[in-house]
């Protein structure tokens with residue numbers, strides 16, 4: 001009971017409990033907007049149908065001395081509810097298709113967008129003005145590869161006001177890339193590249209989680225997206241590249257030293 005109470009009291013338990021989360025990227029906002037429209041229409045219809053049902057159940061309930069009149073067929077009523085239902089579906093379809101463009105098609109980067117890279121092995125960005133990030137899922141961590149050769153784990157750093165095209169890979173089993181405030185879920189499937197995008201306008205941190213049960217430590221497969229001003233991002237990605245190169249050099253030195261010690265018999269060959 002205490003555990004259930006604690007779980008229910010946790011902030012994330014109530015994040016977007018009725019509607020999807022939004023506020024990070026315009027595609028997530030469009031998804032939420034569309035969801036709300038459908039939810040409102042569905043709620044109105046539910047209340048009307050359930051209300052009418054309860055009304056007629058009470059109003060025409062069986063009572064001693066009252067015999068319900070037996071009615072069959074009402075062409076006008078039947079035409080009306082068939083037509084109204086069809087009309088609602090047409091309206092919903094029109095709304096969905098008009099929002100779909102803003103959800104699927106990446107927005108253009110803003111005027112303050114940072115340095116733009118594109119790698120040769122990826123599809124061209126819309127207007128050729130976007131940052132491509134390769135996201136790779138593996139048991140149990142997300143890896144992010146940047147166009148300059150730098151990479152990071154768990155946290156993806158991006159510049160604000162820049163359209164980020166995310167190319168999603170998996171190395172082992174099925175995973176699912178999901179940062180709720182930046183849009184919907186996208187499967188990471190071995191042997192297949194999936195794509196999505198987001199564009200963050202203000203600096204901030206957005207948290208996500210692998211959304212496909214991928215093994216024993218699936219719960220630890222978190223993802224964080226940190227959006228920073230363009231200049232800060234350029235600095236960061238350059239520094240990250242340097243740090244990786246330094247670590248590589250230190251690793252090679254340590255390896256060479258160990259090999260020479262093994263050769264000299266100072267340590268046992270493992």
Ligand SMILES: [Cu+2]
Nearest residue numbers: 175210214221
């Ligand atoms: Cu996973």
